Amino acid sequence: MRSDKEEIPGGFTKEEANLAEIKESHILNEDNPTLNSASGCKVYWPSPFEVCGAIRELYDSVGGPKSLLTFPKSNELTNS
Template sequence: MAQPAPTAPQATAAATCQSYWPTPYPVCGAILDLYKSLGGPSSTLSYPKSSEAPAGDGIGTRQAFLGGTVYYSPTTGAYIE
């Protein structure tokens, strides 16, 4: 029997994330868009040092990079803190 196609959320999540070797942490969504626009690992942010996680404000998320932290919320978009 044929395997069912992946659901949309799984396909979307995989399509909007990228990993940067040698770190195991994916960069996703709006944070990925900002990261790429700045030059990715060649930028001042360098490589990710954590996964994206809740920001603690109940609204946004944060991801730490070797050269800084990026905050994202639907209201502000992604920006370097």
């Protein structure tokens, strides 16, 4: 696992980093069915949370995890 080779940034556990790597590999492998409810999702290791669609595009455009927003802290939330 990547967490065995690289230092995990503060605020994340090894378990979260491993989960992020697994999700990342499923999203990148088009032959694997995923549990994503939306297409165009991305995981930003070591954060295990998915960012999708227009929110991902905006997040990437401002610098993603290297911006002042840092890493995703939860999955996308909806108002009902």
